[in-house]
Amino acid sequence: MSSPIGASISFHLTEKPFVMCHEYGTKRTPILAVQDKHAALTLYARDNLAPAEQLKFARELLAAATAYAAAVEMYAAQLA
Numbered sequence: 001m002s003s004p005i006g007a008s009i010s011f012h013l014t015e016k017p018f019v020m021c022h023e024y025g026t027k028r029t030p031i032l033a034v035q036d037k038h039a040a041l042t043l044y045a046r047d048n049l050a051p052a053e054q055l056k057f058a059r060e061l062l063a064a065a066t067a068y069a070a071a072v073e074m075y076a077a078q079l080a
Contacts, residue, residue, distance in 0.1 A: 011034065
């Protein structure tokens with residue numbers, strides 16, 4: 001009998017984070033990589049996940065990243 005496994009990751013960036021998208025054309029799903037001094041995170045969909053679901057997630061990720069950028073801009077502006 002199997003049970004779902006949950007996880008929570010907290011990734012506190014230092015002064016030199018690095019973000020990159022590894023693209024493979026039509027050969028495999030892309031990989032989003034976030035690296036920092038002491039931690040790394042890679043994010044990608046399994047190849048057997050339907051392309052429509054992969055695209056849906058990618059768009060949700062983009063919306064969240066855009067909202068994050070806007071929030072950081074507002075926060076930084078009030079500190080300036």
